[in-house]
Amino acid sequence: MAKHHDSITDELADFIRTQPMFFVATAPIEGRINLSPKGLDGSFQILGPHGVAFLNVTGSGNETAAHLLQDPRITLMFCSFTKKPMILRLYGRGRAVHRRDADWAALEARFPERPGKRQIVVVEVTSVITSCGFGVPMMDLVGQRTMLPDWAERRGEDGIRDYWREKNLTSFDGLPTGLLDGE
Template sequence: MAKQFPALHDQHRAFIEAQHIFFTGSAAADGRVNVSPKGIDSLRVLGPNRIVWRNLTGSGNETAGHLAQVNRITLMWCSFTAQPLILRCYGTARAIHPRDADWAALDGLFAPSPGARQVFDVTVDLVQTSCGYAVPFFEFAGERDVLEKWAENRGPEGITAYWRDKNQSTLDGAPTGIFDDL
C-alpha cells in the first residue's frame, strides 16, 4: 500500500495544497517526541524537495529545539474527505528567525502575522504515501482566529515577553535558539 518517492510530484503538491491541517513531528536524540497540528495559511511547497512553513507563537517551541539538536523532521497530511490518503515528507530543516537575513523573503510568502516566530525551511529527502483507509471523515468548518487575536492583543513587546517565558527551551530543557545572537 505504501509508496515512496524521492521528491514531491504534482499530484502530491495538489493534495498538500487542498488540506486544511498538517502535522509536524520532531525529536531530539533523547527525550520526548513532539507531534503538533498546524493550520491557518502557514505552508508553501516551493519545489519538489522544498517546503517552508511559518510557525506562529504557541505554548511550546519543541520543533526549533529538536532541530538544533538532531536535524530531522516529518510533515504529515491526511485526507478527511473522499480521497483516502496519507502523505508524509521526511527530511531536514533549518529554523529562520526574524533576526536572520532570509526572514523577510520567507515570511513574506504569507500574510502578515504578529505572532510569526520562525519559518522552517524543510529539505525533503523522502515522500511516502499510504492508503489512509482508516482515517475517518470530517468536514472542515473554518479556520479559528483565536491565535491571531491573541498575538494582536499582546503586541510585539508582549510576544517577546511570552517567548522569554515560554519558548526558550523544550519540555526536556534544551535551548530553542529563539534569542540566539541578540
C-alpha cells in the same frame, strides 16, 4: 499500498495545498518526541520538488526549533479527512529560520501577514511517501480557529516578545530553542 516518490510532484503539491492542517514530528537526541498539529491558512508553502516551509507561530512550546538544533530530522504528515483518502508524509532535514537570519525576509514574503510569527521552518525533503488512508475518518471542516492570531494581535509585538522570554526560550525538556539568541 505505500508508494515512494522521488519528489513532491504537481499532483502531490495539489493534495498538500487542499489540506487544512498537517502534523509535524521531531525528536531531540534524548527527551520527548514531539508531534504537533498545524493549521492556519497560508502557513505552509511548497518551495520546490524537494523543499517546503511552514510558519511557526507563537505557541505554548517551541519544541520543533529546539529539536532541530540537536537533530534536524523532521517528518510532516498530511492526511485527507474527505471522501478521497490519502496520507502523505514528507521526511527530511529541517532548520528554524529566525528574524535575524539572512534568508528570513525572502521566506517571510511567501506567507500572509500573521501576528505572533516566531520562526519559519524550512525542510529539505529527502523522501516522500503516500499511503491509502483508509482508516482515517471522514470529517467536515467547520473553519479555521481565530483564537491564536487574535491572542497574538491583542498582545502586540512587545507582549509576544515577553511571552517568548517566559515560555519559548527552552523546550519542555529544557533544551534551547535559539529564539532570541544574539539579543
